[in-house]
Amino acid sequence: MRVALRALAWLALAIGLVPLTGWIGSSIPRNSAWTEPAAGVEIMVETNGVHTAIVMPLVTSQKDWRSDFPASDLGAPNRPYTHVSVSWGEREVFLNTPTWAELSPMTALRAATGGDGLLHVAHYVRPAPSPDARVLRLREEEYARLVAVIEAQVASPDQRKVYPGYEDWDVFYDAPGRYHAGRTCNQWTSNTLAAAGVRTGWWTPFAGGVMKWVAHPRGTSKA
Template identity: 75%
Template sequence: MAFAWLGSSIPRNSGWTEPAHGVEIMIETNGIHTAIVMPLVNAQKDWRADFPSSDLPTSDRPYTHLSVSWGEREVFLNTPTWADLSLPTAINAAVGGDGLLHVAHYVRPAPSDTARVLRIRPEEYARLVRRIEAQILPSDRRRVYAGYEDWDVFYDAPGTYHLGNTCNQWTSDALAAAGIETGLWTPFPGGVMKWVPAPAP
């Protein structure tokens, strides 16, 4: 825990500042896992071809945003709640498990302390998009797996999950690749969220 705190406190892209105008994304957490929330469509990217709403049980809602994250396959698919996490599954994830993308579709998500708004420059968002696109397999090479609700799904994705490459590290690596200030090693969600300003009370 001490090493994680220290590692997450070492900045990447030190000196980055949030612009007055730009693309608004959100960094969200459920207390264990983090994800990046982005506009479904804007001038830089239309995500509907990569993550079509037709993959969802409820495809007819007026979705405006999507949340993308990456994690370990067995943990994602077999632990709908953390009470379902077994010791063998946890050990397997820690030493090396297959990657999976989790994509949730939202309608006008509201900011909160667990879903913090981050404004970034269009060119930074374009780099963030390219980073995430590199994790998307062609439709003929990936399976679609049912999510936890009727508005989220999982997709096969490249990468190996382990203690040095966790779901939260994936989030901070994506932000760093875009040029945004974040921590160096962020195995836990707090190491990601502390770099994103909390909303004003």
């Protein structure tokens, strides 16, 4: 009994330390000298409170995403889409948990110990800024670097499988990489932003650790 209680105490301590270390790690900046330009390519960083994604214009002079993420893969391909939201995560969590309430402890444990990666791609029509979808301006060369990082995650259409999304405007694609506790969906977001040169946290296992580096839209309260 003494050994079991000691083990439980250590487990409780470890669980309690995860939020603390996540807060500390996300507060240490990468690209600390970076400043947001007054003008440039406008992207968004969005969150549902647990997961984060990068929202980009569907077509710019630097990149046309329609060849990588064709609307024909969607259930509703004929809407006038203007933006594409891209995120990366663990296959089983993405495909088998349409809502976070349906995330089972076993699925979460398997994901934390290692799982295959998957891209989630949603298509939007003129998304409005909000506390959960914050605009971030990038210089053209920074956006080009962001595009290059995401392109490296995209398999060609003839070498990937397409999985239905949760709605008729989103879809999943096979993607490289292994998901684990040290490389979460939110870490993917901050790593991608950091590779573009944007200021963000070093270790961001939680959505809040990503979002705290992106300014709230004017006229909205902090989330």
